[in-house]
Amino acid sequence: MIPTATKLIEACEKLLCEVSSLEELTARRIAELAGTAPSAISYHFGSQEQLVIATAERVYKQLNAERLSLLNAAVQRAHPAPPALSEMVGALVGPSVRWSLDPASKYKVLSHFTSMAQRSRDQELYRPLVEGIEHHRVFSAHFRAHAPWLSEAEVGWRISCALGIRSQVTRNRLRNEVLTQSTIDFSDPEEVIARIVEVVVPMFRAPA
Amino acid sequence: MIPTATKLIEACEKLLCEVSSLEELTARRIAELAGTAPSAISYHFGSQEQLVIATAERVYKQLNAERLSLLNAAVQRAHPAPPALSEMVGALVGPSVRWSLDPASKYKVLSHFTSMAQRSRDQELYRPLVEGIEHHRVFSAHFRAHAPWLSEAEVGWRISCALGIRSQVTRNRLRNEVLTQSTIDFSDPEEVIARIVEVVVPMFRAPA
DNA sequence: GACGGTTGTCGAACAGTGTTCGACAAGAAC
DNA sequence: GTTCTTGTCGAACACTGTTCGACAACCGTC
Numbered sequence: 001m002i003p004t005a006t007k008l009i010e011a012c013e014k015l016l017c018e019v020s021s022l023e024e025l026t027a028r029r030i031a032e033l034a035g036t037a038p039s040a041i042s043y044h045f046g047s048q049e050q051l052v053i054a055t056a057e058r059v060y061k062q063l064n065a066e067r068l069s070l071l072n073a074a075v076q077r078a079h080p081a082p083p084a085l086s087e088m089v090g091a092l093v094g095p096s097v098r099w100s101l102d103p104a105s106k107y108k109v110l111s112h113f114t115s116m117a118q119r120s121r122d123q124e125l126y127r128p129l130v131e132g133i134e135h136h137r138v139f140s141a142h143f144r145a146h147a148p149w150l151s152e153a154e155v156g157w158r159i160s161c162a163l164g165i166r167s168q169v170t171r172n173r174l175r176n177e178v179l180t181q182s183t184i185d186f187s188d189p190e191e192v193i194a195r196i197v198e199v200v201v202p203m204f205r206a207p208a
Numbered sequence: 209m210i211p212t213a214t215k216l217i218e219a220c221e222k223l224l225c226e227v228s229s230l231e232e233l234t235a236r237r238i239a240e241l242a243g244t245a246p247s248a249i250s251y252h253f254g255s256q257e258q259l260v261i262a263t264a265e266r267v268y269k270q271l272n273a274e275r276l277s278l279l280n281a282a283v284q285r286a287h288p289a290p291p292a293l294s295e296m297v298g299a300l301v302g303p304s305v306r307w308s309l310d311p312a313s314k315y316k317v318l319s320h321f322t323s324m325a326q327r328s329r330d331q332e333l334y335r336p337l338v339e340g341i342e343h344h345r346v347f348s349a350h351f352r353a354h355a356p357w358l359s360e361a362e363v364g365w366r367i368s369c370a371l372g373i374r375s376q377v378t379r380n381r382l383r384n385e386v387l388t389q390s391t392i393d394f395s396d397p398e399e400v401i402a403r404i405v406e407v408v409v410p411m412f413r414a415p416a
Numbered sequence: 417g418a419c420g421g422t423t424g425t426c427g428a429a430c431a432g433t434g435t436t437c438g439a440c441a442a443g444a445a446c
Numbered sequence: 447g448t449t450c451t452t453g454t455c456g457a458a459c460a461c462t463g464t465t466c467g468a469c470a471a472c473c474g475t476c
Contacts, residue, residue: 004424021329027463037426042464044424049463115326118319118379121229130383153391160387161407164376165369171326172368175338179368183361199369202410212453235434245455250435252453257434 005044007034012055016109022116025052049120056113057129059106064135066095071139082145085204086197092139092159093166093196098189100170111171147204155204162200169196213252215242220263224317230324233260257328264321265337267314272343274303279347290353293412294405300347300367301374301404306397308378319379355412363412370408377404 011034012025019025027048031038045051070091074083099107117126136159143155150158169176173186185191219242220233227233235246235256242248253259278299282291307315325334344367351363358366377384381394393399 022327023329023462026461028461039426039464039466040424047463111326115323118323119230119327121231127382130380131386133383133386136387151391153388156387156389157384157392157403158407160376160380160384161373161404164373166372167375168368168372172338174335175341176365176368178339178341179344179364180361181364183359184365195365196369199366199411202413203407205410231433234432236432247435247437247455248453255434 004034004036004040007036008041008044008051009055009058010034012051013059013106013109016052016055016112017106019108019112022112025112049116049122050125052113052116053125053129056109059109060129060132062106063095063099063110067091068135068138070094071142075142082142085143085146085201088139088142088146089162089197089200090193093162093200094189094193096166096170097192097196101187101189101192107170143204147206149206150204158200158203161203162196165196165199212242212244212248215244216249216252216259217263217266218242220259221267221314221317224260224263224320225314227316227320230320233320257324257330258333260321260324261333261337264317267317268337268340270314271303271307271318275299276343276346278302279350283350290350293351293354293409296347296350296354297370297405297408298401301370301408302397302401304374304378305400305404309395309397309400315378351412355414357414358412366408366411369411370404373404373407 008030011030015025015030015033027038027041030048030051031040034040041048041051045054068091071083071088074087074091077083078087096107096110099105100111117123117130120126136156139159140152140155143159144150144152147155169186169192176184176186184195216238219238223233223238223241235249238256238259239246239248249256249259253262276299279291279296282295282299285291286295304315304318307313308319325331325338328334344364347367348360348363351367352358352360355363377394377400384392384394392403
């Protein structure tokens with residue numbers, strides 16, 4: 001017997017993947033798919049918004065696990081030397097880029113979630129998720145081994161920049177294609193990752 | 209006598225600036241502020257969504273004008289030499305960064321607009337605005353003078369990356385503060401711009 | 417076994433949303 | 447004077463997320 005709360009999360013996740021716009025995600029449809037009543041959402045999660053947050057949290061954990069697993073694999077391969085900068089950047093931005101281009105992935109849960117976070121009236125709800133960046137600290141340590149002239153904060157800033165570039169390709173694909181005159185194939189994740197590596201690596205070079 | 213359509217745009221703009229969440233932007237409030245009936249929105253613009261698009265378009269034009277004016281000023285100052293890379297990057301990302309930190313600016317119109325664009329069911333409505341990048345072409349030309357080893361498309365890609373980094377600071381301020389351990393004052397636009405310049409300029413260096 | 421109390425489920429009702437539609441008015445064109 | 451267009455308004459519609467009271471199922475305690 002699956003608990004209703006779990007069934008709601010699973011229905012919400014599935015619906016978020018199918019739907020092309022958040023307007024199509026309604027409490028009644030979630031409840032129907034979960035085989036329960038709409039009021040069950042409020043009862044178990046407080047609101048529909050918090051149900052979506054709980055759903056996204058699960059997916060985020062999977063994404064971050066994939067990042068760390070890629071990073072660890074790179075560390076193992078290069079051991080005892082530190083892994084190449086390009087491999088670390090690839091581990092950081094690779095999973096999101098691949099997910100965003102894979103229709104079978106759960107990436108749409110995340111993209112819908114971030115757009116919901118921006119629209120919400122109660123920003124506090126999102127604080128715990130936004131501040132959860134332990135996985136980034138792991139990256140920070142390895143990056144510093146490659147760029148000892150940068151402080152931990154400076155490395156953190158560059159990680160943030162890399163993620164900003166990643167968002168630009170996963171969110172504004174159309175705009176990117178216009179700006180690059182379609183010379184980059186933004187439907188090929190490996191090419192996109194290579195291009196990101198190309199601009200991010202120089203950020204870690206020693207100052208001239 | 210101001211036409212009703214104009215009054216609606218102005219009311220929408222004002223409301224978008226005051227409001228902290230898009231949920232607070234309702235047809236009835238817009239109509240009330242404009243001194244007309246809610247149905248006037250559908251009559252003049254087709255839908256509330258299209259009214260917001262028309263409102264955002266006006267603001268975008270002002271932002272892009274400011275960018276080009278900064279770029280031209282830099283060109284004049286440096287003439288006949290090309291302006292410094294840092295000044296061009298500043299002209300590109302500076303206006304959005306300053307607006308986003310100035311409560312008196314109309315930046316909230318734009319941030320609400322982009323979050324609405326992501327949620328919409330009808331992406332086609334936004335295509336004209338997203339594809340409008342003539343102002344970026346002007347930047348592209350000047351960047352190339354500084355980095356002749358890059359193709360126009362490669363320069364466009366770097367412009368896109370710079371804008372992605374910009375979005376990261378204007379949208380995810382909280383996350384940035386955590387990642388950089390509050391060593392960067394993200395409420396000071398000039399410091400933020402300097403930090404962006406610091407990571408973007410190396411992207412244009414010649415390959416090693 | 418009988419009894420409260422907790423926990424969960426359901427459906428009706430509520431206040432709110434954007435949009436549609438028919439009625440009506442003002443003005444221009446003929 | 448009539449007809450057509452343009453614009454405005456308010457009532458109505460279908461929909462939204464959430465609340466609330468009724469009811470059922472379970473649990474521990476007497």
